[in-house]
Amino acid sequence: MTDQRIDGYARALFEIARAEGTLDTVEDELYRFARALEGSEALRNSLTDEQIPASRRQSIVEDLVGGSASPTTVQLVSMVVGSGRGRDLPAIVDSLVARASSAKNLELAEVRTAVPLTGDQESRLAAALAAATGKSVNLKVVVDPSVIGGVVATIGDTVIDGSVRSRIEQLKSRL
Amino acid sequence: MTFLATADPTRTHSWIWPEGYEVYFGGAASIFVFALLFKFAGPTLKKGMSDRTARIQKQLDDAANAMSSAQAEAIRIREAKGDIGSERARLLAEADTQAQQLLVDGRARLEVEIVDLETKAVADNVAASGRIGDELRAEVARLSIAAVDHVVSGSLDAATHQELIENFIVRVGAGR
Numbered sequence: 001m002t003d004q005r006i007d008g009y010a011r012a013l014f015e016i017a018r019a020e021g022t023l024d025t026v027e028d029e030l031y032r033f034a035r036a037l038e039g040s041e042a043l044r045n046s047l048t049d050e051q052i053p054a055s056r057r058q059s060i061v062e063d064l065v066g067g068s069a070s071p072t073t074v075q076l077v078s079m080v081v082g083s084g085r086g087r088d089l090p091a092i093v094d095s096l097v098a099r100a101s102s103a104k105n106l107e108l109a110e111v112r113t114a115v116p117l118t119g120d121q122e123s124r125l126a127a128a129l130a131a132a133t134g135k136s137v138n139l140k141v142v143v144d145p146s147v148i149g150g151v152v153a154t155i156g157d158t159v160i161d162g163s164v165r166s167r168i169e170q171l172k173s174r175l
Numbered sequence: 176m177t178f179l180a181t182a183d184p185t186r187t188h189s190w191i192w193p194e195g196y197e198v199y200f201g202g203a204a205s206i207f208v209f210a211l212l213f214k215f216a217g218p219t220l221k222k223g224m225s226d227r228t229a230r231i232q233k234q235l236d237d238a239a240n241a242m243s244s245a246q247a248e249a250i251r252i253r254e255a256k257g258d259i260g261s262e263r264a265r266l267l268a269e270a271d272t273q274a275q276q277l278l279v280d281g282r283a284r285l286e287v288e289i290v291d292l293e294t295k296a297v298a299d300n301v302a303a304s305g306r307i308g309d310e311l312r313a314e315v316a317r318l319s320i321a322a323v324d325h326v327v328s329g330s331l332d333a334a335t336h337q338e339l340i341e342n343f344i345v346r347v348g349a350g351r
Contacts, residue, residue, distance in 0.1 A: 115333070131348055148324075160343075162339070162346065171323060
């Protein structure tokens with residue numbers, strides 16, 4: 001899929017979410033779903049398999065995230081998957097989040113943790129990252145068990161790695 | 176006997192001396208014969224004697240030459256014998272020298288080979304020790320790496336997770 005087409009889909013999703021007044025929620029839920037899609041080969045195969053009818057793929061999406069995500073998010077994901085662009089969903093969502101961050105004059109900050117953060121932790125972490133980078137950040141938290149423990153924050157080209165995984169890797173390197 | 180010769184005409188007057196005329200005629204005939212011999216056989220005889228003398232002289236000269244040749248040959252043989260002896264001595268000395276040199280070279284080569292073998296053995300020993308050490312360290316590292324994920328993951332409870340997150344927030348907020 002070309003960048004132009006990805007941007008087109010991202011712009012469409014962005015406008016729909018903004019029109020619905022749920023941009024922050026949709027953006028956050030789509031980001032999490034995109035990361036989950038990247039991390040699960042089985043899910044990716046299911047949602048991108050052309051042999052599976054579009055209605056079946058859409059029902060998989062609804063069964064998967066229908067109970068935990070907003071209706072707008074479910075419908076947007078279902079639309080993308082149903083149009084056969086499931087493989088490009090992570091790129092579309094990344095473009096959407098970048099667009100949303102730009103619209104809010106924020107810097108995207110992806111935070112990966114082994115366990116979910118509380119709302120208070122997210123707020124304090126966003127403030128800490130803003131203080132560290134000098135930019136207001138659009139915090140996106142992804143629960144990633146491969147982190148093992150701690151936090152990995154990525155803001156643009158800057159990576160602040162406080163994960164147990166990196167410490168284990170350092171230990172392995174020394175070994 | 177004298178009596179008998181005087182009495183018997185068939186007998187001479189002396190049993191040892193011829194008659195006088197026999198002495199004269201016999202002497203003249205002998206002189207005549209000797210003169211003939213001297214005249215006709217003398218040169219031949221003289222020439223035969225000269226030839227004999229020359230032949231004998233030649234034989235003497237040949238003998239002298241042969242003796243000289245033999246003496247020269249004897250000298251040459253003695254010299255050759257002396258040369259052979261000196262050559263033999265030289266060859267023996269040279270063989271001794273070569274044998275000594277071979278012995279020295281062989282000892283030197285063996286010493287070098289022994290040193291090389293010892294050096295190689297030491298190097299092999301060191302390499303083997305290092306390799307075994309490396310393999311051991313690699314095995315320990317591999318086992319440690321395999322165990323560390325499990326050990327660390329198992330030791331992280333909820334409180335530890337929260338502590339890690341809080342520490343990260345504090346550290347980042349403090350300017351990393």
